[in-house]
Amino acid sequence: MTDPAHVAKPWAGRFEEPTDAFVEAFTASVGFDRRLYRQDIEGSIAHARMLARQGILGDDECAAIVAGLGRIRERIDTDAFEWSESLEDVHMNIEAALTADIGNAGKRLHTGRSRNDQVATDIRLWLRAEIDAIRAGIAGLVGALLDIAEREAETVMPGFTHLQVAQPITFGHHMMAWVEMLDRDSGRFRDCRARANQMPLGAAALAGTSYPIDREFTAAELGFERPAENSLDAVSDRDFAVEFTSAAAILMMHLSRFSEELIIWSSAQFHFIELSDAYCTGSSIMPQKKNPDVPELVRGKTGRIYGHLMGLLTLMKAQPLAYNKDNQEDKEPLFDTADNLRGCLKVFADMMQHLRCDRLRMRAAASQGFATATDLADYLVRRGVAFRDAHEIVGKAVAFGVCHQRDLGELSLEELRGFSPAIGDDVYEVLTLDGSVNARNHLGGTAPEQVRAAIARKRAALSMPGPMRQSATEPESASEQPGTGTA
Numbered sequence: 001m002t003d004p005a006h007v008a009k010p011w012a013g014r015f016e017e018p019t020d021a022f023v024e025a026f027t028a029s030v031g032f033d034r035r036l037y038r039q040d041i042e043g044s045i046a047h048a049r050m051l052a053r054q055g056i057l058g059d060d061e062c063a064a065i066v067a068g069l070g071r072i073r074e075r076i077d078t079d080a081f082e083w084s085e086s087l088e089d090v091h092m093n094i095e096a097a098l099t100a101d102i103g104n105a106g107k108r109l110h111t112g113r114s115r116n117d118q119v120a121t122d123i124r125l126w127l128r129a130e131i132d133a134i135r136a137g138i139a140g141l142v143g144a145l146l147d148i149a150e151r152e153a154e155t156v157m158p159g160f161t162h163l164q165v166a167q168p169i170t171f172g173h174h175m176m177a178w179v180e181m182l183d184r185d186s187g188r189f190r191d192c193r194a195r196a197n198q199m200p201l202g203a204a205a206l207a208g209t210s211y212p213i214d215r216e217f218t219a220a221e222l223g224f225e226r227p228a229e230n231s232l233d234a235v236s237d238r239d240f241a242v243e244f245t246s247a248a249a250i251l252m253m254h255l256s257r258f259s260e261e262l263i264i265w266s267s268a269q270f271h272f273i274e275l276s277d278a279y280c281t282g283s284s285i286m287p288q289k290k291n292p293d294v295p296e297l298v299r300g301k302t303g304r305i306y307g308h309l310m311g312l313l314t315l316m317k318a319q320p321l322a323y324n325k326d327n328q329e330d331k332e333p334l335f336d337t338a339d340n341l342r343g344c345l346k347v348f349a350d351m352m353q354h355l356r357c358d359r360l361r362m363r364a365a366a367s368q369g370f371a372t373a374t375d376l377a378d379y380l381v382r383r384g385v386a387f388r389d390a391h392e393i394v395g396k397a398v399a400f401g402v403c404h405q406r407d408l409g410e411l412s413l414e415e416l417r418g419f420s421p422a423i424g425d426d427v428y429e430v431l432t433l434d435g436s437v438n439a440r441n442h443l444g445g446t447a448p449e450q451v452r453a454a455i456a457r458k459r460a461a462l463s464m465p466g467p468m469r470q471s472a473t474e475p476e477s478a479s480e481q482p483g484t485g486t487a
């Protein structure tokens with residue numbers, strides 16, 4: 001950023017002394033809000049067209065403005081634009097360049113508008129597109145998980161509670177749990193987008209404007225659902241920023257939990273999965289190491305996204321109406337949140353596409369730790385034993401197994417009958433892992449049949465025809481689908 005020492009500030013009229021040099025740098029936002037230049041230009045073009053339509057601007061002036069803004073966009077796109085810190089922010093930089101280019105017509109663009117409604121419009125335009133990209137990223141990850149779930153619908157693994165072996169489940173079922181979480185995440189972003197999609201322009205500084213503007217027209221030009229209802233609220237509201245980072249924080253919480261499982265599962269002690277070398281790094285000192293850096297970093301990034309949510313909540317908590325300069329602080333956390341979310345979703349989807357499962361290790365782990373103890377209790381109940389008594393009986397059998405280092409399926413019929421005469425030789429059917437998972441054959445259960453049905457339902461809801469065929473990069477691919485969150 002170059003800085004011609006004396007760039008005239010658009011608001012210089014009322015001032016006698018120049019801005020302190022440090023204050024100028026301290027208050028400037030162009031270093032980061034220049035990122036909004038496309039939205040700023042889009043908003044200005046719509047505003048100019050509306051002014052011309054209403055007879056507030058001449059058609060020739062409007063045409064000069066639209067052409068001039070197009071040239072500025074081109075210059076910024078190709079890095080040929082000189083940003084100036086004295087011009088404070090993206091809005092004043094573009095306006096000054098426009099006036100330098102087309103003369104007086106440039107000075108008329110800001111009629112009936114303030115930077116307060118301008119910046120609020122720019123961020124909402126930007127956020128809308130980011131949300132679409134993030135939802136596409138979620139859809140990409142969901143697609144990868146559905147493919148794994150299909151492949152591993154019959155893969156038996158131990159299910160855990162308290163990280164202790166609880167009951168056998170299928171790996172496909174486990175993947176589908178993550179799909180549910182991500183589907184809700186996508187829905188939260190969709191809801192946030194719907195509320196953010198109102199146009200602040202026309203609110204001007206805070207009270208509206210005395211020009212005969214047509215806000216409906218500008219809103220339609222910019223694809224907003226409608227103009228914001230109240231001018232004070234329109235310039236000061238940053239709920240959408242808080243909502244967005246809140247949805248982001250929940251998504252990151254999910255990705256962090258997911259990361260944690262991948263890290264545990266890829267350890268030598270578990271070895272349920274193997275992450276592709278492309279997503280791991282080695283150690284400079286320990287030659288044997290293959291570290292799950294990607295999930296670790298995603299888990300780590302969760303902290304900064306939570307921080308942004310707290311930062312934005314705190315930014316807003318004591319602001320009186322309407323616009324305050326505090327609001328300038330909304331951008332960096334939003335940008336950082338969106339960038340990191342996109343990165344995490346992309347790397348996660350790619351990583352999952354290359355995931356390898358060690359089915360034998362999973363099965364072996366499930367056959368240790370008395371995972372079918374509940375099945376034995378249920379078996380006893382079916383034979384007339386009260387559940388609490390059955391629980392007690394099986395507890396004793398487990399204690400015996402622990403003592404002799406044998407799983408329930410490895411105890412002889414005689415040994416088992418020693419705990420309850422209700423046990424017959426058909427007991428081994430329920431003590432097998434496959435018998436256990438197949439028995440949980442109802443909606444939401446872990447049986448392979450149910451996992452396949454759940455995958456089919458999800459694919460239908462998301463209009464994903466089959467493995468690897470979903471259009472993960474189409475932002476709007478399924479946003480109009482009723483009854484589902486993920487697009």
Ligand code: ARG
Nearest residue numbers: 029089115116119325327328
């Ligand atoms: N850079 C400012 C922001 O990001 C733009 C709005 C400035 N408005 C004002 N009245 N100072 O919020």
